[in-house]
Amino acid sequence: MAAMDGEAPHVSSRDDAVSLDAQDPLSRFRKEFAIPSKAQLKAESLQGAEARDESSADGTASVYLCGNSLGPQPMLVSTRIQQHLTTWSSQGVFGHFKSLAGLPTWLDADSKASESIAPMVGAKTSEVAVMQTLTANLHFLMGAFYKPKLDGRHKIILETKAFPSDHFVVESQIIHHSLDPRSSMVTISPPSASHSLLPTDHVLSVINEHAKDTALLLLPGIQFYTGQLLDIPLITSHARSLGIFVVWDLAHAVANVPLQLHDWGVDAAAWCSYKYLNSGPGTIGGLFVHERHATSGNRLAGWWGSSKGTRFAMDNSYTPIPGAAGFQLSNPSIFDITALNASLEVFAQAGGMKPLRAKSLKLTAYLESLLLKSAEYSKLFEIITPKDPEQRGAQLSLKLADGLLDVVMHELVLRSVVVDERQPDVVRVAPAPLFNSFEDCWLFVDAFSEALKISVKAKEGIVEVGVTKQPEKTT
Template sequence: MTKHLWTLDAVRKLDQEDPMKHFKKEFYLKESSYYMDGNSLGLLSKRAEQSLFTSLEDWKTSGIDGWTEAKEPWFYLSEKLGDETAPLIGAKPHQVINTGSITTNLHQLLATFYNPAGKRTKILADTLNFPSDIYALKSQIKLRDLDPAQELVQIQSKDGYTLEETHIINQMGEDIALLLLPSVLYRSGQLLDIQRITEAAHKHGIIVGFDLAHSIGSVPHSLDEWGVDFAVWCTYKYLNSGPGGVGGLYVNERHLGRSPGLAGWFSSNKQKQFDMEHELTPAEDAGAFQIGTPHILSSAPLLGSLELFHEAGIDTIRTKSLKLTRLFMDLIHQELSGKGFRIANPMEDERRGGHICLLHKEAASICQALKVEGVTPDFRAPDVIRLAPIAFYTSFEDVFTVVQVLKDIMDQDKHKQYENERGIIA
């Protein structure tokens, strides 16, 4: 932690020097409010709005011809989005496709890559992953007439918030068929060492997949270089595609050409798709892992959003993100000492994703008080306040102000008027 005191003037100097400060005007932000939940749902940008309007106009003016004659032809939209996304994850474009939802895509890739045989029947996961991933893993095990209680190995956490890579590697054995882990843990914000884990797993002959939901758009990746077999992600968090925005998947090129585990209409080679044959000719690229017709109106906003990522550059985004979270931690220590808070995310830059994990026994009521004061946080049971300063639309002064609001809440006991219980949606 920094040894000097952060002042408002010092924080404003950071904003003056910020190479990304001009991007804030690209987003729709409420006056006198501070949005710290972009790791759950990113805000709407003017570019995303315009690209959605373009697809609506294409539908209005072209009807069915929009599939091939639209300004952004729908038949090739998923592939174009894959091409635009590929640089964010360090992948060749033909290995990336934007399609379906994160959980649908996970089911697709598990159906393709989880092939239990002989003594190699188990899946290695963890106890801290988002529930949907675990539901999918258990479902796929059951579909093979196996018992999840026997075949799903979940790595334990020593502190309830983080994982140790050495402990993960020690669980790898000749009985493990597939490994699935989050790149960034959704509660604590811990960034796992993807390269180290992948290399160790491959030495044991294990297929390696990662859920990038809490890292894509915030952290640079080198999936090709690291040799990851597959990955899935959503786009409505850091990628700002909108609620229910289209998901994405990556399949390493060494696996391309195989038939998808779950075949569908858009798994087809595009030149053969309308031959209407009952024998599938799968696409030769990641498009083979699509299933149904693309969701055009939930895909279109991503086109505009990705323009901003290419203009800013993912390395610049990461640099600012780390500075924002570092400032948050410094200010928490400076202003909130002795008020019952504890930081649970890793302190080291190389082990931290894009959000702060702040613990307090009254976290639920504090989050309610923050919202009343114009700050949008994110609560995760039982005691986590997640605060995500997004590089595109969060200033360093915003971070300073949020900590001052939090300090005032605690000094005045404003949270005491609320029940320390989560709402239906936390």
């Protein structure tokens, strides 16, 4: 059954979903990932988690639609990490300079990672650095480019519902410059209380209103709560034309939607790699600095950002590497970088973001169409993510009627369906095209309908559900 890009294939049965998977050229990549089995999710010991009996009903894969929070482990990660462990155990310190089995030396692992990630974000290799973590990178970028005392522009614009870490970064940067967030921090709220999205013209009007004394704009490429993909090129060019330095938080956009950071003229950006980049919990992040800023900014210095040629001269003369690499401070964790490089190998095998986005448009549209067809329950939730496929990535955010979330999440976990929640009432579901299937979407909607049914009965007191609160998710 052929489907146009972004159009939901017209199917509804599980068999139809399976047949869509059979026609999907990317479906072969699912086996490159360790998708937890139902039994593994129930395990309480490592021994239990290691046993994987695919012949039992519980041995089959869970429905893992949570790559927006933590991507599953690519099989290649343990192979590559083991190769570096062997390099370490067999070569000791020489691993810094000696390459075994075609692996990058430890001295070159960061540049190799930059080469691999540059096409994922539409950047030149010199414009990206794989380093530190997202929040730290936002601070490093602002440390370099937010200079309120020099040019008099002191305001930073961000969204009212920014991810808390972004809010804290902006607030503390302002305080760090002895300014007051009450006058220097401008937040963009949706145009009315009944909206959760940020229309582009509304964003532009807030920028216009504060343009004269605004130094910097920080926005998310994709908003973590609603899944809205903002118009990065238009907002960037508008803000820049008013003299504002534009920074994007790409936590939910990198490896989810195609990005052209260089061509769009973005000043700077930062991201993490544990979500759609599938590189492991808390692993190394990345940043982008446009080449026009290759040598500008009051960057904070460390030896890894200093010229490779003189790095070991120990003469205390700092010669920053032009471009993003010059923002590095420390020698990076090889295990972090190796996990990222291994994951990027899988993305490269899949052909990069173009084919992935083509599948993602179909997959998310399919999920949406199944949800909209579940008419019996459709009054119990609303999809708050934009309907326009150009304004979203993989994720759909489902806002539930009051008081249903805890029971719905409890019932989904019982059915080995992994999605995440945002209190008080949102379930986020993200079919990632590299490892998720049409069948996953079908199974989710089936389980979600059941969960909604039970949650309504529980609310009315018809059934009792022993809800144990899910652990707080941090990402």
